[in-house]
Amino acid sequence: MASATLSLCSFAAHCKSSETESAVVEAELQAPEPEAEPDASEPVTLEVAETAATEQVPKREEIFAVVMIGGRQYIVIPGRYIYTQRLKGAKVNDKVVLNKVLLVGTKTTTYIGKPVVTNAAIHAVVEEQGLNDKVVVFKYKKKKNYRRNIGHRQPNSRIRITAITGYQDYPAVTLES
C-alpha cells in the first residue's frame, strides 16, 4: 500500500495545474494503472538488472572454437550457422559431430590444440544442403577461336552449431589476473 500512496503522490505532483480534489479523483479513477506501474517499475528495474546479470552468463556461454571442415578452418560459436563445403551423405536435420577442433576459447581460458584439442567435439545440425551463388566460368583465348562459357554452382551445406564439448581435460592457457 505504501507504494500505492506513493504513486498517488507522484500522480498528483504530475498534474499540478488542477485542483487538489479533482486531482485526487483523477488519481482514484486512474488508480489501477499508476498503482501497477510504480509497483512494478521499482522491482521491475531490479528484476531486469538481475535477469540481465543472470542471463549474461548462460544466455550465450562465451565460447568459440576453431574447427576444420572440408580442409578449411572456421571459427564457430554455438547458436550460429556457417556454410561449409557440401557434407556428403548428410541429410537435412542430421546431427553432425566434428572432431578436428584446433582451438577452444572461453572467457578466461584458451585451449590450444597441438594440433588438435583431443576429445573435444563440436555438435552441429545440418540445416540445408544447397548451392553457392552461380559463378560464370568464361574462358577465352584471343586469335585462337576459343571460348567457353560455363556456369557453376558449388554445392554447400549450412550447419548450425549446437554445442562445444569435451575440451575441459585438455591443458589450458589461463588468463592471468
Add this chain to the structure above:
Amino acid sequence: MNKDKIFKLAKGFRGRAKNCIRIARERVEKALQYSYRDRRTKKRDMRGLWIQRINAGTRMHGVNYGNFMHGLMKENIQLNRKVLSELSMHEPYTFKALVDVSHSAFPGNKAVPPKKEGLQILL
C-alpha cells in the same frame, strides 16, 4: 550469350559500354575474363592481407610475423592464417596466448621477466 544477358551484366559500366551492344559485349567478355583470373588471385591477395594483419597483431606483443609462425610450427599448431588474423582482430586474449606459446617455443625465450627501466630500478 544473348543481348539481354550482356546488357544485364553490363549494368553500371561507364560510357557506351552499358548501352551499345558491340562495346558492351567486348567489355563484358573482358570483365568475365578478369573475374576468372581474379578468383584465383583472390586467394593470394587474401593470404597477403592475413599475413599483414597477423604481423600487426604480433608486433603489439613484440614478436614479428616470421618468428611467430616459426614458433607455431615448432609447437605443431596448425591454425591457418585466415583464422589467426581473425583471432588477432577479435580475440586479443586468445591471440596473446598464442603469441606466448609461440614465443616460449624457443629455449632462449622462456619466461623472461620484464626488464626494469628508469625509475623502476629503484623499486
